[in-house]
Amino acid sequence: MQERIACLIAHWQKRNITGIYCPDRAAFEQALSEAVPAGAHAGISGSVTLQQLDVVRGLQSRGVHVFDPAKAASREENLAVRRQGAQADYYLASPNAVAESGEMVFLSAYGNRTAGISYAAKKTVIITGVNKLVPTLQEALQRARGYATPLNCKRLSWNTPCFSDGICRESVCFLPEYKRMCCQVLILEAEAVKGRMTVILVDETLGF
Numbered sequence: 001m002q003e004r005i006a007c008l009i010a011h012w013q014k015r016n017i018t019g020i021y022c023p024d025r026a027a028f029e030q031a032l033s034e035a036v037p038a039g040a041h042a043g044i045s046g047s048v049t050l051q052q053l054d055v056v057r058g059l060q061s062r063g064v065h066v067f068d069p070a071k072a073a074s075r076e077e078n079l080a081v082r083r084q085g086a087q088a089d090y091y092l093a094s095p096n097a098v099a100e101s102g103e104m105v106f107l108s109a110y111g112n113r114t115a116g117i118s119y120a121a122k123k124t125v126i127i128t129g130v131n132k133l134v135p136t137l138q139e140a141l142q143r144a145r146g147y148a149t150p151l152n153c154k155r156l157s158w159n160t161p162c163f164s165d166g167i168c169r170e171s172v173c174f175l176p177e178y179k180r181m182c183c184q185v186l187i188l189e190a191e192a193v194k195g196r197m198t199v200i201l202v203d204e205t206l207g208f
């Protein structure tokens with residue numbers, strides 16, 4: 001596994017993405033505090049991985065202002081916080097899958113996280129467990145729709161064709177019959193701006 005991780009970090013380096021491997025939670029806390037400084041403003045996308053790592057509490061304990069849609073009191077406020085978060089100094093998200101060749105796949109319903117990751121935020125911090133690694137981009141796309149999204153639909157009780165049996169039926173997954181979760185697909189192949197993107201890879205099973 002260590003050899004595979006070293007190769008992946010080298011692939012990210014070629015793609016102008018900084019990869020940081022964290023063997024345990026202490027290393028993760030350290031990497032996160034270096035990636036997002038005290039006093040910064042940060043947006044986050046909904047993520048079981050971020051929840052399991054207690055990212056919001058960790059950021060807030062260091063005085064980081066977090067735009068957290070989960071705390072919004074209304075639908076309108078929720079959408080406004082998503083928009084503010086996507087344009088913050090930092091945007092934190094977890095991918096649906098990571099190819100060991102370096103590409104990362106993100107599916108998004110509203111597009112706030114694809115916007116924050118790809119351009120709107122000044123810096124992006126991607127956080128993932130090693131369980132999301134697969135050998136190729138093709139397998140990453142399959143993991144995102146064939147595994148991760150159905151579990152997220154189940155978790156959030158979204159009315160989608162994959163909700164009941166975990167099988168994606170993309171060709172019929174549209175309003176008004178279904179509330180499609182993967183309206184947008186971001187394949188992140190590389191970063192253009194030096195130092196903008198960091199991936200923190202935690203040696204744990206996290207999220208879906």
Ligand code: SF4
Pocket residue numbers: 145146149150153160161162163167168169170173179180181182
């Ligand atoms: S397109 Fe629809 S059915 Fe397919 S994974 Fe996404 S939400 Fe589920």
